[in-house]
Amino acid sequence: MTTRWLTPEEQRAWRAYIAASSLLEDAIDRQLQQDAGMPHLYYSILSVLSESPERRLRMTDLAERLKITRSRLTYAVTRLEKDGMVRREACRHDKRGSIAALTDDGFAVLDRAAPGHVETVRSFLFDRLSEEQVGQLEEISTAIAQGLQEDGARPASDDVPWRRRSSTACS
Numbered sequence: 001m002t003t004r005w006l007t008p009e010e011q012r013a014w015r016a017y018i019a020a021s022s023l024l025e026d027a028i029d030r031q032l033q034q035d036a037g038m039p040h041l042y043y044s045i046l047s048v049l050s051e052s053p054e055r056r057l058r059m060t061d062l063a064e065r066l067k068i069t070r071s072r073l074t075y076a077v078t079r080l081e082k083d084g085m086v087r088r089e090a091c092r093h094d095k096r097g098s099i100a101a102l103t104d105d106g107f108a109v110l111d112r113a114a115p116g117h118v119e120t121v122r123s124f125l126f127d128r129l130s131e132e133q134v135g136q137l138e139e140i141s142t143a144i145a146q147g148l149q150e151d152g153a154r155p156a157s158d159d160v161p162w163r164r165r166s167s168t169a170c171s
Contacts, residue, residue, distance in 0.1 A: 024124055031120040036113035041068070041076055043117060046085060046110040049102035056101040058091065085109055 006014060029040045036043065048065050049055050057065075063073040077100050080086040085106030091097035102110075126134060 027124050028120055031116055035116040036109055042080055045076055046106050050110055056099050059098050059100055062100055
C-alpha cells in the first residue's frame with residue numbers, strides 16, 4: 001500500500017485547521033471556566049439536556065449526540081450531579097439504562113453562562129467570517145462529520161461507543 005502524502009496545499013490547510021480548532025476550543029474553555037466554573041464539555045451536556053424534551057435524555061443518546069464515550073460522559077455527569085446541575089434517573093423500561101435530567105439549578109447556571117459563551121463563539125469565529133464563509137464552514141463541517149459517520153472503512157456502529165443504540169426506549 002502506498003502512502004498518500006498530503007500536498008503542500010493540504011498540509012497548510014490541515015495545520016491551519018488544527019491551529020484554529022485548538023485555539024477556539026481553548027478560548028471557549030477559558031471563558032466557560034471563568035464565567036461558569038466548568039469546562040466546555042460540561043456546558044455542552046447542560047445545553048443538550050436543555051434542548052431535549054422535558055430536559056431529560058437517556059445517557060447513551062446523550063453520549064451519541066456529544067460524540068463522546070459513555071465512560072467520559074459518566075464521569076462528567078457524576079461531577080454535574082455532585083454540583084446539583086444534573087440528576088440521574090433510572091430508566092423505567094430498561095434496568096441497565098439511565099437518564100440524565102437537567103435540574104433547575106443546572107438550567108440557571110446554563111442561562112447565566114450562555115450569553116458569554118455565545119459572545120465568545122461569535123467574536124472568535126463568526127465575526128471573523130463573511131456570510132459566504134459561514135455557509136462554507138457549515139458545508140465543510142457537515143461533509144467531514146457525515147464522512148466520518150458513514151465511512152465503511154471505519155468500525156461498525158456497534159464498535160463505536162457513542163453510536164450504540166438502545167433497543168428499548170425510556171420514558
